[in-house]
Amino acid sequence: MNQTYRLPDEKGHFGAYGGRFVPETLMKAVLELEQEYNRALADQEFQAELEKLMKDYVGRETPLYLAENLTEHAGGAKIYLKREDLNHTGAHKINNTVGQALLAARMGKRKVVAETGAGQHGVATATVCALLNLECVIFMGKEDIRRQQLNVFRMKLLGAEVISVDAGSGTLKDAVNEALRYWVTNVRDTHYILGSVMGPHPFPKIVRDFQSVIGKETKRQFFDKEGKLPDALVACIGGGSNSIGLFHPFIEDTSVEIYGVEAAGLGLETEKNAASLAKGKPGVLHGAMMYLLQDEAGQIQEAHSISAGLDYPGIGPEHSYLHDIQRVNYKAVTDDEALEAFQLLSKLEGIIPALESAHAIAYAVKLAAGMGRDKNIVVCLSGRGDKDVQTIMDRTGGLG
Amino acid sequence: MIDLKGNKAFVPYIMAGDGGMETLKEKLLYLQECGAAAIEIGIPFSDPVADGPTIQKAGIRALKEGTTLKMVLNDIRAYKEEISIPLILMTYLNPIVAYGLEKFAEDASEAGISGCIIPDLPLEEEDFILPMLDRNELSLIRLVTITTPDQRIREIASRATGFIYAVTVAGITGARNDFSEELTDFLQNVKSLSTVPVMAGFGISSAEQVVEICKYCDGVIVGSKIVDLFHQGEKEEIKRLVGSIKGVNQNILA
Numbered sequence A: 001m002n003q004t005y006r007l008p009d010e011k012g013h014f015g016a017y018g019g020r021f022v023p024e025t026l027m028k029a030v031l032e033l034e035q036e037y038n039r040a041l042a043d044q045e046f047q048a049e050l051e052k053l054m055k056d057y058v059g060r061e062t063p064l065y066l067a068e069n070l071t072e073h074a075g076g077a078k079i080y081l082k083r084e085d086l087n088h089t090g091a092h093k094i095n096n097t098v099g100q101a102l103l104a105a106r107m108g109k110r111k112v113v114a115e116t117g118a119g120q121h122g123v124a125t126a127t128v129c130a131l132l133n134l135e136c137v138i139f140m141g142k143e144d145i146r147r148q149q150l151n152v153f154r155m156k157l158l159g160a161e162v163i164s165v166d167a168g169s170g171t172l173k174d175a176v177n178e179a180l181r182y183w184v185t186n187v188r189d190t191h192y193i194l195g196s197v198m199g200p201h202p203f204p205k206i207v208r209d210f211q212s213v214i215g216k217e218t219k220r221q222f223f224d225k226e227g228k229l230p231d232a233l234v235a236c237i238g239g240g241s242n243s244i245g246l247f248h249p250f251i252e253d254t255s256v257e258i259y260g261v262e263a264a265g266l267g268l269e270t271e272k273n274a275a276s277l278a279k280g281k282p283g284v285l286h287g288a289m290m291y292l293l294q295d296e297a298g299q300i301q302e303a304h305s306i307s308a309g310l311d312y313p314g315i316g317p318e319h320s321y322l323h324d325i326q327r328v329n330y331k332a333v334t335d336d337e338a339l340e341a342f343q344l345l346s347k348l349e350g351i352i353p354a355l356e357s358a359h360a361i362a363y364a365v366k367l368a369a370g371m372g373r374d375k376n377i378v379v380c381l382s383g384r385g386d387k388d389v390q391t392i393m394d395r396t397g398g399l400g
Numbered sequence B: 001m002i003d004l005k006g007n008k009a010f011v012p013y014i015m016a017g018d019g020g021m022e023t024l025k026e027k028l029l030y031l032q033e034c035g036a037a038a039i040e041i042g043i044p045f046s047d048p049v050a051d052g053p054t055i056q057k058a059g060i061r062a063l064k065e066g067t068t069l070k071m072v073l074n075d076i077r078a079y080k081e082e083i084s085i086p087l088i089l090m091t092y093l094n095p096i097v098a099y100g101l102e103k104f105a106e107d108a109s110e111a112g113i114s115g116c117i118i119p120d121l122p123l124e125e126e127d128f129i130l131p132m133l134d135r136n137e138l139s140l141i142r143l144v145t146i147t148t149p150d151q152r153i154r155e156i157a158s159r160a161t162g163f164i165y166a167v168t169v170a171g172i173t174g175a176r177n178d179f180s181e182e183l184t185d186f187l188q189n190v191k192s193l194s195t196v197p198v199m200a201g202f203g204i205s206s207a208e209q210v211v212e213i214c215k216y217c218d219g220v221i222v223g224s225k226i227v228d229l230f231h232q233g234e235k236e237e238i239k240r241l242v243g244s245i246k247g248v249n250q251n252i253l254a
């Protein structure tokens, strides 16, 4: 990895992955979005507006926090947490929705549709729609509605219409299907705010760019504290947006080891997991070529994770590529390990992480234990765990 | 591919494996006998984002029966001599990717398939599979929609083989009662830009609509309604609907 990293190419490909595999009805919108995004990149006013909202509305920059108790517990490398849980609405998702909502407004689209898994992206979308006075429709799987009730209510409070999706396993994949169908039908006045680095080009690029603020800040903050680059980065992966946001600014820094953590659900040896890289193979879903959990005949399988935000049978095209070229190491963490890390961080640091982020914490503790005390790890704490408290109560019987 | 001889064409769509694989041959022969100019054979997919509820449900039923692309091709190969009209596969891309592109094209050709419609493969990505289809003399049927700009329609038309599939709604498949007023303009526009036949599809569900839409293009594709009628066992109704094209063609001759 010595040459500069400049992907995707102009057709939206990351090596063999990505692309624009969408129905013809959407092509005009997808091409328009790309043009408008390129114009916005060069537009000082747009960038100033974005920066202002990121600072004053989202609350950036977020702290880079040295978790001393967790470090002590792991007994090896120092563990820093990039506190995306402290963003307005409680997760990294809003970094992307602010940018995309501004794009929608620029394109004269007053209506927004989005999918959501954990509800964090739905809440972040509903929030910016309230702010910018855009109409907002959110598709959410029936099972996810059950396990993330708090977020469903938040979206409704914010003025969004939440539509339950019964199809399939009633989780994120099914919500994306319905959101895409809705977009196909209402494309003329509606923008689709995709919530992760997936979908047709230019979404994986746009979402990555908006999320890269995580890695850019981290690089600067870490340098201020330690005067060098971190030794390792760790982040959890659903579609892959908080992770690529942290990783991307470090891709050319080859001394930095990068770890992406997929959800192993009940275990990689079972059928019930969401580890698309460990257990899947390349294929096409939701507009992109990427690694997918699928059967022999190419039917997409239902994913499983205790965390709604990781419960997706694919992984974004850029991650698929970074996996193949072995720039990023992809690992998997089970439901049980994540639950343990959830409680560990709560008790040791007074920080209740999102169940998604708990996957990253679980792996980081293992990783730190095997590294020297002079080494440093940065973990993306992608969101806070209030939304998951009910799930944890059900699972643990209320901790006694 | 479709020999129109100045006639208008009725092309029904069915979901392979809906009602069991053993019904596929029977349905194909029946539709041929009813006067279909070609038949579109849908391959079920777990995530059919271009389809409405009727075809989604048919796909779920077919998947429950264990239907796969491989089974469908094997089945059709066994009786291809009995079918004299073109058969066109309508499948999302992933089942083809999982099959292997080259192997798929060879096997489809050997089963007597004339072409493919791949709803999630726009112009920008078709080079991915075009060489394999070309080598095996399979047409790639391309779609244009109400949202496709003129310049793009021209580009699609210039590459077209078989026929152009003009999508009559900004939306997904499924029977509809009304079409937008811009539909006639759209069809006339596509017709004027195309050198191959233009077939209109998505949402067409009645004999009256068939008659009306055939005024502006070379034929119709009827999906959800046919799928629904087969599912309900309404074979007489299918005969009547497919037969509506005969009335259209007699009027052309008169």
Ligand SMILES: Cc1ncc(COP(=O)(O)O)c(C=O)c1O
Pocket: A091, A092, A093, A117, A118, A119, A120, A121, A195, A196, A197, A236, A237, A238, A239, A240, A241, A242, A243, A308, A309, A310, A354, A356, A357, A382, A383, A384
């Ligand atoms: C807090 C949190 N972290 C992580 C994710 C996973 O998404 P991604 O991989 O796009 O960051 C989600 C998704 O809902 C989330 O809410």
